[in-house]
Amino acid sequence: MEAITLGPAGTYSHRAARAVADDVTFSESVTAIVEAVAKGEYHRGVVPIENSIEGSVTETLDALSNYDVGVVEEVVTPIRHALLAQSETFDVVASHSQALAQCRSFLEAEYPDVTLEAVASTARGVEHAREDASVAAIAHPDNAGDDLQVLAEDIQDRDSNATRFFVVAPAGEGTDAGGKSTIIVNPNANYPGLLLELLEAFADRDINLSRVESRPTGDRLGDYLFHIDFEAGLYERHAREAVDEVEGIVDEGWVRRLGSYDTRHVV
Ligand SMILES: O=C(O)C(=O)C[C@]1(C(=O)O)C=C[C@@H](O)C=C1
Numbered sequence: 495m496e497a498i499t500l501g502p503a504g505t506y507s508h509r510a511a512r513a514v515a516d517d518v519t520f521s522e523s524v525t526a527i528v529e530a531v532a533k534g535e536y537h538r539g540v541v542p543i544e545n546s547i548e549g550s551v552t553e554t555l556d557a558l559s560n561y562d563v564g565v566v567e568e569v570v571t572p573i574r575h576a577l578l579a580q581s582e583t584f585d586v587v588a589s590h591s592q593a594l595a596q597c598r599s600f601l602e603a604e605y606p607d608v609t610l611e612a613v614a615s616t617a618r619g620v621e622h623a624r625e626d627a628s629v630a631a632i633a634h635p636d637n638a639g640d641d642l643q644v645l646a647e648d649i650q651d652r653d654s655n656a657t658r659f660f661v662v663a664p665a666g667e668g669t670d671a672g673g674k675s676t677i678i679v680n681p682n683a684n685y686p687g688l689l690l691e692l693l694e695a696f697a698d699r700d701i702n703l704s705r706v707e708s709r710p711t712g713d714r715l716g717d718y719l720f721h722i723d724f725e726a727g728l729y730e731r732h733a734r735e736a737v738d739e740v741e742g743i744v745d746e747g748w749v750r751r752l753g754s755y756d757t758r759h760v761v
Pocket residue numbers: 500504505506507508542545551573590592593614615616617657
């Protein structure tokens with residue numbers, strides 16, 4: 495199976511993708527990945543959705559609501575960052591904005607004077623560091639070699655650092671089988687108690703929510719849509735009934751069932 499993920503080779507997304515596909519190709523934009531899968535150009539896309547330190551990857555959330563794809567699996571992987579450079583002397587640290595943020599305390603304590611440069615991915619930062627001795631990168635330590643040394647390991651602010659990825663497929667390939675499900679709700683309405691009503695559809699059926707995230711619709715200030723993950727599969731009647739109830743509540747808006755899926759842990 496062929497999957498597309500965030501590149502170039504050596505990203506954490508690449509590590510997650512190669513666990514689910516034999517053939518991995520790269521793009522430097524999460525939005526472009528989701529769009530390519532929605533158009534049927536790739537069987538699978540692997541995109542970061544949430545990190546245990548920095549929270550949601552908002553570009554992914556927005557791409558999931560803008561393009562019609564299904565979620566067929568989630569991959570959770572520990573994120574253990576290293577500082578990589580040609581020598582101990584450098585002025586710039588280049589990495590993905592999430593990775594820079596996950597190492598904030600280390601950078602402030604050890605390198606308070608360096609310039610932080612956000613690039614498209616951790617592996618893109620590695621390429622800069624390979625080309626330019628004044629640049630260090632934050633990335634997985636396997637990217638070392640060819641003159642790039644590991645200056646420090648495990649530099650993330652918390653040892654438990656982990657990122658969750660979604661494996662997305664063209665919309666028709668979503669499935670009801672799996673222990674977790676994700677829906678996106680655009681209520682197209684705003685009144686006191688609306689969110690409470692939506693969440694009660696799950697609470698009343700004893701369904702545990704594992705994540706609720708609101709994102710601006712982009713239409714008007716104060717208009718939100720909600721990404722809801724819950725611990726039940728859409729093959730289960732009580733889960734379908736909960737989502738049907740949500741659909742009834744938001745009859746002015748829409749609900750997208752991204753599908754049900756299981757979790758794979760990749761180290
Ligand atoms: O740049 C990478 O290596 C990625 O795969 C992206 C990404 C992210 O967007 O969160 C994935 C895992 C880590 O949390 C840091 C960066």
